[in-house]
Amino acid sequence: MIISVASGKGGTGKTTVAVNLALFLARENSAKVQLLDCDVEEPNAHLFLKPNLESSWPVSIPVPRIDKSKCTYCGKCAEVCAFNALAVLKDQVLVFDQLCHGCGGCALLCPEKAITEQDREMGILETGKSGSIDFVHGRLNIGEAMAGPLIRTVKERIDPNSVTIIDVPPGTSCPVVESVKGSDYTLLVTEPTPFGLNDLELAVGLVRALEIPTGVVINRADLGDLKVKEYCEKEAIPVLSEIPYDPNLARLYSRGVAILHREEKYLRVFARMWSLIESRVEVESQTKSSGAIVSGNGHENAL
Numbered sequence: 001m002i003i004s005v006a007s008g009k010g011g012t013g014k015t016t017v018a019v020n021l022a023l024f025l026a027r028e029n030s031a032k033v034q035l036l037d038c039d040v041e042e043p044n045a046h047l048f049l050k051p052n053l054e055s056s057w058p059v060s061i062p063v064p065r066i067d068k069s070k071c072t073y074c075g076k077c078a079e080v081c082a083f084n085a086l087a088v089l090k091d092q093v094l095v096f097d098q099l100c101h102g103c104g105g106c107a108l109l110c111p112e113k114a115i116t117e118q119d120r121e122m123g124i125l126e127t128g129k130s131g132s133i134d135f136v137h138g139r140l141n142i143g144e145a146m147a148g149p150l151i152r153t154v155k156e157r158i159d160p161n162s163v164t165i166i167d168v169p170p171g172t173s174c175p176v177v178e179s180v181k182g183s184d185y186t187l188l189v190t191e192p193t194p195f196g197l198n199d200l201e202l203a204v205g206l207v208r209a210l211e212i213p214t215g216v217v218i219n220r221a222d223l224g225d226l227k228v229k230e231y232c233e234k235e236a237i238p239v240l241s242e243i244p245y246d247p248n249l250a251r252l253y254s255r256g257v258a259i260l261h262r263e264e265k266y267l268r269v270f271a272r273m274w275s276l277i278e279s280r281v282e283v284e285s286q287t288k289s290s291g292a293i294v295s296g297n298g299h300e301n302a303l
């Protein structure tokens with residue numbers, strides 16, 4: 001089962017929820033657990049899990065190089081490139097490496113076989129263990145624009161025999177789509193503020209477009225207003241958990257300590273969250289297999 005943990009904006013507590021859900025499962029669930037940190041621009045799940053990193057590989061994508069002696073400047077490579085990474089001039093082909101996704105389409109379709117490929121390193125993949133949790137994350141090189149290929153490489157490590165928790169980059173752009181697609185369920189972590197609501201609405205639009213069932217976790221739930229809850233009610237999106245503001249949690253966060261490493265009382269929060277996720281995923285899979293139309297009831301109630 002793949003559970004992605006996302007948020008429309010940064011700073012909502014997304015990584016806290018992802019890390020502690022993984023810790024809860026590792027303690028209380030018999031299944032193997034993986035945590036994949038796909039927030040490759042700013043990975044920080046390792047700060048809480050402190051994994052013993054055992055392996056590290058450079059991650060590269062193949063970018064085109066043009067053999068001028070063969071090129072006829074026909075323009076076909078630029079036509080086929082969906083990412084505008086090539087521009088064919090009268091006597092020159094410009095390659096914008098930072099835009100190239102390494103799909104290989106241009107080399108395949110060049111009629112003169114004038115394109116070869118050269119690896120361009122964009123980041124690293126690291127794997128290790130944190131207790132019984134299999135840990136994987138990617139680190140994008142500084143200044144690198146393209147997170148997608150590195151996120152795909154991180155996701156290649158998904159073990160179908162594990163429960164996989166994915167820490168998704170914040171926002172609603174391409175790296176988020178790349179990270180959440182293929183998930184059985186997406187948890188959206190938000191806060192009860194106008195900014196939280198605005199970004200939650202965008203994130204809900206994204207996961208709905210991808211047809212991924214979703215539920216909401218409201219962090220620092222007692223600090224803001226009720227508009228996030230009212231929105232979830234109106235949209236029939238289940239609120240799986242409301243985590244109140246707790247200065248102890250803020251202190252632990254600032255020291256890079258996971259909640260469940262210190263605050264046992266929060267076990268029940270993640271136990272209930274997991275129980276609701278499991279039952280939602282079960283309902284969705286039964287609904288899909290029976291071919292019926294899915295509709296959430298939005299009334300899981302808060303903790």
Ligand code: SF4
Pocket residue numbers: 066070071072073074075076077078088093109110111112113114115
């Ligand atoms: S498709 Fe091949 S021959 Fe045509 S412009 Fe591109 S590199 Fe040159």
Ligand code: SF4
Pocket residue numbers: 062063064080081082083084085086099100101102103104105106107
């Ligand atoms: S490899 Fe794909 S993305 Fe890169 S330049 Fe060629 S067609 Fe464009």
